[in-house]
Amino acid sequence: MHNSSPQIDVQGKLIAVEGLDGSGKSTQIYLVKRWLEMQGIKVFFTEWNSSDLVKKVTSKGKKKQLLTPTTFSLIHCTDFADRYERQIWPLLRAGYIVLADRYKYTAFARDTVRGCSQKWVTRLYGFAKEPDITFFFKVPLNTALERILSGRPQLKYFEAGMDLGLSSDPYESFKLFQARILQQYAALEQQYHFHVINATRSVEEQQREVREIMSSRLDLPAFKKRNVS
Amino acid sequence: MSKRFFGEGMPDIDLSDLHGKLIVIEGADGSGRSTQIEILKDWLERRGHATISVGLNRSALVGRQLQRAKEGNILSPTTRSLFYAADFADQLENTIIPSLRAGFLVLADRYIYTLMARDIVRGAEREWVESLYGIAIAPDAVFYLRVTPRVLVERNFEKKVQLDYWESGMDIGLSRDMLESFFKYQKLIQNEFQLMQKRYGFEDINGNRSPRVIARELQTRIELLLEDVLQQDKENQVMAPAPVPVAAFQGSVVANA
Numbered sequence: 001m002h003n004s005s006p007q008i009d010v011q012g013k014l015i016a017v018e019g020l021d022g023s024g025k026s027t028q029i030y031l032v033k034r035w036l037e038m039q040g041i042k043v044f045f046t047e048w049n050s051s052d053l054v055k056k057v058t059s060k061g062k063k064k065q066l067l068t069p070t071t072f073s074l075i076h077c078t079d080f081a082d083r084y085e086r087q088i089w090p091l092l093r094a095g096y097i098v099l100a101d102r103y104k105y106t107a108f109a110r111d112t113v114r115g116c117s118q119k120w121v122t123r124l125y126g127f128a129k130e131p132d133i134t135f136f137f138k139v140p141l142n143t144a145l146e147r148i149l150s151g152r153p154q155l156k157y158f159e160a161g162m163d164l165g166l167s168s169d170p171y172e173s174f175k176l177f178q179a180r181i182l183q184q185y186a187a188l189e190q191q192y193h194f195h196v197i198n199a200t201r202s203v204e205e206q207q208r209e210v211r212e213i214m215s216s217r218l219d220l221p222a223f224k225k226r227n228v229s
Numbered sequence: 230m231s232k233r234f235f236g237e238g239m240p241d242i243d244l245s246d247l248h249g250k251l252i253v254i255e256g257a258d259g260s261g262r263s264t265q266i267e268i269l270k271d272w273l274e275r276r277g278h279a280t281i282s283v284g285l286n287r288s289a290l291v292g293r294q295l296q297r298a299k300e301g302n303i304l305s306p307t308t309r310s311l312f313y314a315a316d317f318a319d320q321l322e323n324t325i326i327p328s329l330r331a332g333f334l335v336l337a338d339r340y341i342y343t344l345m346a347r348d349i350v351r352g353a354e355r356e357w358v359e360s361l362y363g364i365a366i367a368p369d370a371v372f373y374l375r376v377t378p379r380v381l382v383e384r385n386f387e388k389k390v391q392l393d394y395w396e397s398g399m400d401i402g403l404s405r406d407m408l409e410s411f412f413k414y415q416k417l418i419q420n421e422f423q424l425m426q427k428r429y430g431f432e433d434i435n436g437n438r439s440p441r442v443i444a445r446e447l448q449t450r451i452e453l454l455l456e457d458v459l460q461q462d463k464e465n466q467v468m469a470p471a472p473v474p475v476a477a478f479q480g481s482v483v484a485n486a
Contacts, residue, residue, distance in 0.1 A: 068318075069241065078312050082304070082308040120237040
């Protein structure tokens with residue numbers, strides 16, 4: 001929609017990482033960012049749910065538990081659109097490599113688990129371009145759960161999927177919620193051509209694979225800053 | 230007649246028990262919407278119908294944030310569309326649907342049509358916007374108060390002494406001259422409404438006439454709708470009507486701004 005029609009030639013590249021909490025994707029994309037930066041490549045990193053403007057509303061809604069599946073979905077999409085229109089899209093047009101820690105597929109998975117129509121959610125995010133590469137960090141459910149829950153973290157209401165009414169125990173609810181998310185991801189994997197990374201391996205091995213794929217699929221030297229002093 | 234969604238709908242909503250009626254009044258600022266809604270509310274309540282009026286941009290969730298963002302003009306187009314949609318969804322779920330469930334007549338001071346027209350005029354794709362608002366409940370009746378832009382200008386000057394920035398479409402750069410921009414913008418919006426009217430079959434009301442004449446026409450048309458309600462009652466005579474929790478709704482009745 002608006003300014004992001006697919007016909008426009010985009011010089012930049014969009015790389016997204018997806019996966020369960022505890023899959024190690026944030027570590028991996030951080031290492032990718034460092035790797036690109038140190039080569040003098042124009043790179044920008046963005047993460048889900050980080051824009052100031054909508055943060056206020058989300059936290060307000062979350063506190064008061066005012067959000068329903070529909071408003072939850074819309075608020076997160078608003079947040080995403082804000083980042084997309086101000087940063088992601090202009091940066092892509094300006095020839096940056098944009099690294100996204102979670103992208104619209106996170107919303108597809110979460111919102112459909114909450115009962116939103118898949119067709120509706122897909123259409124909702126229709127303004128956002130498909131990534132050039134989507135890495136999916138795949139771990140067995142229990143591995144991800146162990147990584148997250150071993151520290152007995154304070155799980156927030158929506159984070160634990162408490163709104164789904166799966167269990168009154170936040171930890172139990174989180175487990176059931178994550179299992180459903182994983183199912184949704186499995187359905188998206190093929191449809192959106194995720195590049196699956198076996199995330200049970202060492203950090204180094206995974207990073208090597210990610211870097212190899214990026215080097216072979218993108219002409220990285222073309223993204224170097226010109227005004228290096 | 231049972232309710233239906235405008236499009237894909239939303240989760241966790243049972244449409245079968247929404248017995249109230251949703252009546253939408255659409256029109257530009259200065260088209261007399263608020264006046265008509267006040268008159269209708271009095272008229273309906275006099276006749277014993279529980280009535281509630283709802284408007285845009287009043288949700289507990291994002292209403293205030295939206296107002297602030299509007300003042301600062303800091304939202305990009307898609308973000309603004311979605312903000313409005315979130316505001317609408319919140320009111321739909323928390324006010325409109327519970328009221329319909331309780332058998333209220335809901336008078337909506339603008340609805341998705343204004344929101345869609347504004348987005349489309351600002352360059353949003355029609356299919357995207359329609360899908361977005363597919364969550365809405367399709368109204369039982371939509372009345373569009375059509376007022377010629379000249380008359381709108383007069384009424385706006387009389388009421389507020391100045392033209393509204395957004396209602397003049399100043400954000401889209403149609404003209405540096407506010408009055409010219411107002412005319413151009415209102416023309417675009419009216420064209421959009423004309424298209425939607427054909428598509429969704431809402432009723433065109435000549436809003437250039439006096440409030441009393443318009444009110445009478447609206448009442449005649451709404452009476453037809455209400456006959457339907459009474460008919461339903463007769464059919465369901467054996468079943469006791471659900472109690473209407475009036476007290477619960479007093480808090481959410483908002484005055485027409």
